[in-house]
Amino acid sequence: MATRTGSWFRSVAVASGFLIGAAGTMALPGEAAGAAVAQVSPAAAQTIQNIGASGAWWVNDLARFAPATRQRVADLLFGPNGIQLSAYRFNIGGGGTGVAAGDRAPQTFLVSPGRYDWNRDPGGTAFLRYAAQYGVPDIVGFVNSAPAVWTSNGKACGGDLKSGSTQAYAGYLADIVTHFRAEGVKINYVSPMNEPRVSFSDCHQEGMHVAPGQRDDIVRAVGQTLASRAPGTRVIADESDHVDKFLSEVPQWAGQPGTAQYVAALAHHTYDFPPDSTLAKIPALARQYGKPTWATELCCWNNPTNPAYGAQYDPTITGGLGMASMMYRDFAVSGDSAFHWWTALSKVMGCNPAGNASCATTINGTGYNDGLIYYDPNFASNGNQxxxxxxxxxxxxxxxxxxxxxxxxxxxxxxxxxxxITATFLGGTWTLVVNNLNKSAQSVSVQLPSGGLTATGAYRTSAGENLAAIGLPSVAGSTASLSLPAQSITTYVFRG
Structure with missing residues (x-):
């Protein structure tokens, strides 16, 4: 399933299996039924700010790929013939001191406090610049660990931000933002901590523990410094790994005097794969602080019927529907205003695509569901790009x-x-993204608040279709009649 050349609308094999349902549980196959009638509320719920993915840590490998391949990746992620991400997470590396060798030990621009080598991290900066060139609306600079000079153990893993280093750390982040702004690359948001309750003491990747009592100090220092030196760049925090920890720990730091004003969005990850009953508590937290919430990381479930973090590589429609269902729940249940998949590319396929023709299209239990696009883990030795x-x-x-x-x-x-069904409205246009998790076709009529609708586009991903243009649905007044094939994701666009 190599796709560097040829059409990007390319099919992959499908595997049978149950799917994640609306409550994060198993959706059983159903029988085709008569058309149901769904109602779109006239009341606004939330504004969607962006949808994106991260540049960790594949950019370090892509620096070794041919320029044409790197351009192809940028086209796929950011371009109109690709998926046009509206957010890109740029990893501000901490230098990888103490981290096991490999791509999870990213370079840092910092030579010593106040001194920088901007030629470092060529892969990361290449895709940062691609994102800017393609006009990606929101670029987020996120940090796993501060450089070792400011950590308690002198490593980029397993430590805390050293006492007395908060302002220097804030200045360092502002230096990076202002440097790239001067060359025309705007980093819109800075995330100064990532999964802060975890220390990453095994040093398999960069990571820095930040206790709740220190988070407000960091947010204020970074927020104040950016406001002074890079107006328009805001802070998001705290990117807790589990939603239950996010709910309990955000009030411990965001409620501290003078802190919330510097927070543009409250960010969480969903690696606990929480049920709807937990996700439904997020909107109250958003209202408490008057901030939007963002789901900024998710990947790597090992079982679609009872998802938990673990190994599995699933490139099929089963995996695609699992992601789509999670996106729906983050928007509809959590009320999140952004969804960021963890990593755009990965090499953790669990198989050898150069030596096994079915590797790329077949589920295995060794790889990981962490990428949107994969590349050969042995690219350096076999030249397969x-x-x-x-x-x-x-x-x-x-x-x-x-x-x-x-x-x-x-x-x-x-x-x-x-x-x-996710329904959104922008500039006179209604968009419906409809996931049919069932193993049978479904019919549904959707009544929208606007009359005089005209269908202008319809696109589908299924076992045999990849964002393929399909026939327009029939429309009568304010009601659209939709026919949904089994296990499919369809986007409908209407002028109102």
């Missing part, structure tokens, strides 16, 4: 290409079991 696109890539594109920044979500009720 082909790209392998998964159904997750296309599933994310069903949202990212059409639910653009500023789109306002409206709640939908009355959809049949196993059908999830």
């Amino acid at each position: 082909n790209l392998y696109l998964t159904k997750r890539f296309y599933a994310l594109g069903q949202y990212s290409k059409f639910v653009r920044p500023g789109s306002v979500r409206h709640a939908v009720t009355g959809a049949p079991s196993g059908v999830q």
Whole structure:
């Protein structure tokens, strides 16, 4: 399934299996039924700010790829013929001191406090610049660890931010933002901590523990410094790894005097794969602080019927629908205003695509569901620079290409079991992204608040389709009649 050349609309094999349902549980196959009627509320729910993925840590490998391959990746991620991500997470590396050798030990620009080598991290800066060149609306600079000079153990893993280093650390981040701004690359947001309750003391990657009592100090220092030196660049925090920890720990730091004013968004990860009952507590936290919430990392479930973090490589529509369902829940249940998949590219396929023709298209239990696009883990020795696109890539594109920044979500009720509908409105255009998790076709009529609708586009990803243009649905007044093939994701666009 090499895709560096040829059409990006390329099919992959499908595997059978149950799918993640609306409550994060198993959705059983159903029988085709008569058309249900779903209602789109006239009331606005939340504004979607962006949809994206991160540049960790594949950019360090891609620095060794041919320029044409790097350009192809940029086209796929950021371009109009790709999935047009509206956010890109740029990893501000801490230098990798003490981290096991490999791509999870990214370079740092810092030579010594106040001195920089801007030629470092060529892979990271290349894709940062690509994102800017393609006009990606939001670039987030996120940190796993401060450079070792400011950590308690002198490493970029397993330590804390050293006492008395907060202001120097804030100045360092502002230096990076202002440097790239001077060359025309705007980093819109800075995330100064990542999964801060975890120390990453095994040093398999960069990571820095930040206790809740220190988080408000960091947020204020970084926020104040950016406001002074790089107006318009804001802080997001705290990127807790589990939603339950996010809910309990955000009030411990965001409620401290003078802190919340510097927070643009409250960010969380969902590696605990929480049920709807937990996700449904997030909107109250957002209201408490008057901030949008963002889901900024997710990947790597090992079982779609009972998801938990672990090994599995699934490039099929089963994996694509699993992602799409999680996106729906983050928007509709959590009320999040952004969704960021963990990493755009990965080499953790669990198999050898150069020596096994079915490797890229077949589920295995050794690789990881961490990438949208994969590349050969043995590229350095065998020279294979082909790209392998998964159904997750296309599933994310069903949202990212059409639910653009500023789109306002409206709640939908009355959809049949196993059908999830995300409805958004922007500039006179209604967009419906519809996940049919069932193993049978479904029919649903959707009544929108606007009359005089005209269907202008329809695009589908299924076992045999990849963001493929399909026939337009029939429309009568304010009601659209949708026919949904089994296990499919379809995006419909209407002028109102």
